[in-house]
Amino acid sequence: MTVPPELPPQAIRHLGRWVADFVAEYLATLSEQPVADPEATPARLQALLDEPLPRAPQGVEAALADFRNKIAAPSVRVGHPRFLAWMRTSPLAGAVFAEALAAALNQSVAVWQGAPAATETERLVLRWLLALSGYAPEAEGILTSGGSMANFVGMLLARQAAFPEVRQKGLRAMPPAAVYLSPEAHYSQVKAVEMMGLGKEAVRCVPTDTARRMRPDALRTAIRADKQRGIVPLAVGATLGTTATGACDPIADIAAVCAEEGVWLHVDGAYGGLAASLSTAASCARGLARADSFTVDPHKTLFVPFEAGAVFTRHRGLLPATFGARAAYLPNAEEGFQFRDYGPQLSRNFRALKIYLTLKIYGADAVMQTWERLHRLAARFGALVDAADDFQRLAPVSLGIAAFRYTPPEVAGEAALNALNHALVPVLQQQGEAFLSRTHLGETEALRACFISYRTTEDDLPRLLEAVRRAGKAVLARWRTAPGGPPTPPRREASPADCAQPSPKTS
Ligand SMILES: Cc1ncc(COP(=O)(O)O)c(C=O)c1O
Numbered sequence: 001m002t003v004p005p006e007l008p009p010q011a012i013r014h015l016g017r018w019v020a021d022f023v024a025e026y027l028a029t030l031s032e033q034p035v036a037d038p039e040a041t042p043a044r045l046q047a048l049l050d051e052p053l054p055r056a057p058q059g060v061e062a063a064l065a066d067f068r069n070k071i072a073a074p075s076v077r078v079g080h081p082r083f084l085a086w087m088r089t090s091p092l093a094g095a096v097f098a099e100a101l102a103a104a105l106n107q108s109v110a111v112w113q114g115a116p117a118a119t120e121t122e123r124l125v126l127r128w129l130l131a132l133s134g135y136a137p138e139a140e141g142i143l144t145s146g147g148s149m150a151n152f153v154g155m156l157l158a159r160q161a162a163f164p165e166v167r168q169k170g171l172r173a174m175p176p177a178a179v180y181l182s183p184e185a186h187y188s189q190v191k192a193v194e195m196m197g198l199g200k201e202a203v204r205c206v207p208t209d210t211a212r213r214m215r216p217d218a219l220r221t222a223i224r225a226d227k228q229r230g231i232v233p234l235a236v237g238a239t240l241g242t243t244a245t246g247a248c249d250p251i252a253d254i255a256a257v258c259a260e261e262g263v264w265l266h267v268d269g270a271y272g273g274l275a276a277s278l279s280t281a282a283s284c285a286r287g288l289a290r291a292d293s294f295t296v297d298p299h300k301t302l303f304v305p306f307e308a309g310a311v312f313t314r315h316r317g318l319l320p321a322t323f324g325a326r327a328a329y330l331p332n333a334e335e336g337f338q339f340r341d342y343g344p345q346l347s348r349n350f351r352a353l354k355i356y357l358t359l360k361i362y363g364a365d366a367v368m369q370t371w372e373r374l375h376r377l378a379a380r381f382g383a384l385v386d387a388a389d390d391f392q393r394l395a396p397v398s399l400g401i402a403a404f405r406y407t408p409p410e411v412a413g414e415a416a417l418n419a420l421n422h423a424l425v426p427v428l429q430q431q432g433e434a435f436l437s438r439t440h441l442g443e444t445e446a447l448r449a450c451f452i453s454y455r456t457t458e459d460d461l462p463r464l465l466e467a468v469r470r471a472g473k474a475v476l477a478r479w480r481t482a483p484g485g486p487p488t489p490p491r492r493e494a495s496p497a498d499c500a501q502p503s504p505k506t507s
Contacts, residue, residue: 007060015060016100022068023096027079030090031455034432035083040074048074076435081455082464085429085437087243087271087297090453091305094361098354099305109143109348110340113331119339122352128359129310132368133269133296134276136289140319141312142342143351147270148188150295150311151237153322153343155179155192157293157313158235158264160322167322171197177234178226180204181497182214182249184242186268190496198234203496206236211396212245212441214238216253223261235264238291240284241272244439244448246401248272252287259290267291270309271300272399277368280375281399289314301371303362303454304354311343319343370454375400378451381461388465394441400451403441406472415488418445420475422489428471434464440492 002008007015048070077083079090107115109122126141144150159166163174179193179202193203204226207218223233236258238249251267258265267288269275273296276285288294292315298308313319324341326332333341340346358367382397385404395403405421422445425438439448447468479486 011060015064018060018064019100020097022064022072023093026072027093027096030077030079031081033077033080035080035435036076036429036432037074038430038432040076045074079453079455080435081453081457081460082434082467083453084449084451084456084464085435087300087450087452089300089303089305090455092303092358092362092454095304095354095358098357101357102350102353105350107350108346109350109352110346111331111338112336115350118350118352119337121350121356122339123337125352125355125359126310126312128355128364129274129296129298130312132274132277132364133294134282134285134288135273135291135294135296135312136314138316139294139312139314140316140342141310142319142339143348143355144309144311144343145307146299146309147186147268147295147297148191148309149344150270150297150309151186151188151266151268152192152195153311153319154266154268154293154295154313155189155196155235155237156322157315157318158266159196161264161292161315161318162232162234164321175232176202176230177232178202178204179234180206180219180222180236180263182206182208182212182239183495183498184208184212184214184244184247185237185239185497186243186270187495189237189266189268192237193496200496202234205497205499207499208247212242212247214249214254216250216257219254220257220261223257223263227261233261233263235266237266237268239272240267240269240275240288241399241401243271244401244441244446245395245403246272246398246450247395248275248281248284248398250287251285251291255287255290258292264292265290266293266295268295270295270297273297274301274368274371275399277364278372278375280372284399298355300452302355302358302367303370304358308351308355371400374451374454374456377456377458377461378402378449380458381449381451381464384461384465390469391465394444394446402449402451403439403446404449405444405446406468408472408476411476414443416486418443419486419489420472421445421447423475423487424468424471427474428468431467431471431474433470434467436464436468443492445489 078088107118109115109118112119181189204222206214226233238254240248275281293313296310298304299306320341378397378400382402385391385393390408392407393404429435436447436449439446
């Protein structure tokens with residue numbers, strides 16, 4: 001018997017079949033569709049998605065038709081083979097439907113008594129992630145919304161380890177402290193330093209080598225300089241798979257410096273954290289097990305949809321020391337394991353299910369082999385760029401990320417090339433053939449292709465270059481007729497981890 005407002009079982013089945021048919025068709029035809037809808041402007045979407053609160057039921061058919069026409073149609077097709085912007089994967093169907101199953105069970109994976117099987121599933125999935133990453137097998141962890149939250153937790157763990165009284169006394173009781181990042185660190189690490197209350201001035205820039213990897217010798221010098229000034233070196237944030245170029249900081253050497261100097265090492269492996277499972281990139285993860293805490297994002301490289309990140313620490317007991325809290329209205333630690341003591345959230349969705357079902361349905365080996373295939377594809381794309389007269393590769397292709405730029409012979413000088421590459425990205429995104437993002441490498445505007453969609457094949461590589469060329473030519477044609485010539489791209493925003501910044505005198 002259904003109780004209002006629920007639909008009768010027959011209608012629920014109809015709804016489910018509609019959704020299943022939609023997902024199957026959407027995934028099967030993605031490759032034939034444009035990557036993005038050129039008409040999807042803010043004004044058009046706001047008009048399309050503006051309607052009064054539906055007080056009365058509109059019915060399943062009408063609601064789903066609106067979903068199809070107003071939401072799905074103008075959405076960017078993230079699983080498309082030529083969607084290579086940012087870090088957005090193609091989700092596998094098993095993981096897509098896992099989201100619906102998790103919602104049906106509606107477990108809040110915070111309190112064991114209210115989510116017994118979901119809690120144990122998350123603990124199992126965390127052990128699987130440890131096995132795939134090569135991080136310390138004894139580590140404790142928790143699934144998070146993604147890498148940003150995992151990096152924040154990592155920094156809070158460092159603070160808790162150094163100043164166990166911080167939860168009681170707050171920052172007032174802490175001496176000045178510093179965190180060491182390279183300019184290639186993801187901005188979420190800087191934000192984590194801000195959010196834990198130290199302020200951006202606590203960030204120290206550690207220079208990189210020519211391959212954009214943090215320099216351990218420079219790290220040691222920066223740590224010692226702070227110690228001499230009475231500033232506590234709190235944590236180093238190294239990266240396994242940087243956002244811009246996929247570079248891997250030398251974790252083993254950085255871990256050695258951290259051990260000598262007594263500084264916490266957090267490794268942001270949001271993107272490259274599973275490299276240990278790849279025969280081609282396992283060396284990236286060398287020394288990872290010595291990190292004090294570690295981030296990895298299943299929603300980047302395990303082909304599961306957002307949101308799924310994870311954070312681990314090999315210091316058992318430190319997560320509950322950082323986040324544990326007693327409440328009269330909830331079961332407490334003595335009544336069993338409680339994820340609410342392992343992170344900032346109480347209500348938590350059942351993220352583990354999509355990882356559990358993906359690994360069981362498809363197998364971890366197939367998933368990792370696919371990621372490895374994408375890395376080979378990215379390397380071949382790098383070779384195509386090298387072979388073209390009008391393109392330039394800007395960094396070694398690493399972990400499936402290629403940074404390059406369009407350099408047609410008629411455009412001379414860095415300023416004009418920067419302006420061209422900056423301007424062509426939105427044109428490319430509008431044209432619908434391919435979707436890339438941009439980044440800065442020093443003062444150079446770069447295009448960035450992140451091979452993270454399992455649908456991408458060899459055939460897409462020349463199409464990708466041709467699409468960039470077409471967008472570039474469209475920009476040049478526009479400039480020829482524009483009064484005043486090419487516009488100057490916006491100034492590059494300085495980051496606190498940027499070595500060009502003057503080093504702050506105090507923290
Ligand atoms: C290296 C790195 N760390 C952290 C993040 C943040 O991850 P999320 O978007 O899951 O919060 C990203 C995002 O791309 C990243 O590239």
